[in-house]
Amino acid sequence: MSEKTPVNWEKLEAKPEFRALLARKSRFIIPATIFFLVYYLALPILVGYCPELMKKKVWGEVNIAYVFALSQFFMAWIMAFLYVRVAAKWDKAAAAVIHGQE
Numbered sequence: 001m002s003e004k005t006p007v008n009w010e011k012l013e014a015k016p017e018f019r020a021l022l023a024r025k026s027r028f029i030i031p032a033t034i035f036f037l038v039y040y041l042a043l044p045i046l047v048g049y050c051p052e053l054m055k056k057k058v059w060g061e062v063n064i065a066y067v068f069a070l071s072q073f074f075m076a077w078i079m080a081f082l083y084v085r086v087a088a089k090w091d092k093a094a095a096a097v098i099h100g101q102e
Contacts, residue, residue, distance in 0.1 A: 007098060017097045021090065028086055032079060039075055043068050 012018055047054050047065055054065040 012098060015097060017093075021093050021097060024093075025090055028083075032083070036075075036079060040072060043072065 043065070046068070054063060054068070056064050058064055058067055
């Protein structure tokens with residue numbers, strides 16, 4: 001097993017590369033979180049304020065509310081997939097900053 005070297009967090013935090021990495025993360029995480037919350041809360045809001053729209057049948061007894069609810073599962077999986085892809089790049093960039101390669 002390799003022994004981990006201690007990280008000087010104060011020195012690391014002062015690096016412009018580290019601050020740039022945090023800014024890149026914020027540019028993804030904040031809009032993604034806002035989108036997720038808006039999308040998630042849209043269903044109860046639409047059911048409450050537009051019940052006739054949400055009752056419209058789409059296929060057999062399946063209405064728009066059911067389709068929207070089901071779409072939230074797919075949206076969550078897509079968001080998770082995108083996050084994992086982007087986070088892998090952040091991990092590489094963080095390792096480069098920590099080890100002084102960037």
